[in-house]
Amino acid sequence: MDHAEPAEPSVLARLRQESGPSALYERLAATHDPDELAELLTAPGQPLWARELVAYRLGLAGDRRAFEALVLLLNHRDPARCASAAEALSRLGDPRTARAAAALATNELRVAYALHPVRLLTALRAPESVPALVTTLQRRLGPHDPYRRVALACVEGLAALGDPRARPVLQRALAHPALAEAAMVALARIPEQRGA
Structure with missing residues (x-):
């Protein structure tokens, strides 16, 4: 993910606020390891903000492992989640x-x-x-x-x-x-x- 575009500050700010004080947030926002991020997508019991953060970052980086999670977020009842998913999907380049x-x-x-x-x-x-x-x-x-x-x-x-x-x-x-x-x-x- 070295050449990924940085995540939008407004999305990160919203997710930081949603997570509250969280070591998990800090780790996920700082890591440049796509495998570490992708692992959280399928890990049980993770909070929604963490799944969104991971899917969003992977999507911006063009990592197609984020596709299914982003599609679910695109259809979420929260418009802010839909908007971040749409942005990431538009950059993902997945033919689906x-x-x-x-x-x-x-x-x-x-x-x-x-x-x-x-x-x-x-x-x-x-x-x-x-x-x-x-x-x-x-x-x-x-x-x-x-x-x-x-x-x-x-x-x-x-x-x-x-x-x-x-x-x-x-x-x-x-x-x-x-x-x-x-x-x-x-x-x-x-x-x-x-x-x-």
Whole structure:
């Protein structure tokens, strides 16, 4: 892990606060031995903050042993854990990441936690990204859907990706006041299809 980028100070500060005075925290934050970190991922009885710290550091270092732990954190009820997992997954370079993020983004039973998977799909620009964002957005366009932040993240993601496959769902999003402005921006970024 000598060439790993340093962990983000805000993530480390949050986890240090969560751990309280802890020799384990100090050891995990200081070590440069990826095997020592990876061992904790499967060790029984470890606190969640420690698993997150280890998975996050390994993810930033490109160590794919962190993949499963990061995917679990990406779907956590705590948005801060989701955000750190998404950041680490975006740097991990594991080819399974986009498929996992798409599965989480489109899982209606976990839609309350789909914001960070949606944002991760946008950052990855993978083949799975546009279909998953379109599916998720279509499901958010009901009259009383409570997940407007997820819907807006989908619209913004589709704007960033600029894929013509998104045009129909973005046109439907124009009818929703909370999404209309972002949907107009997104539609303007999609190149017109010329010819057949």
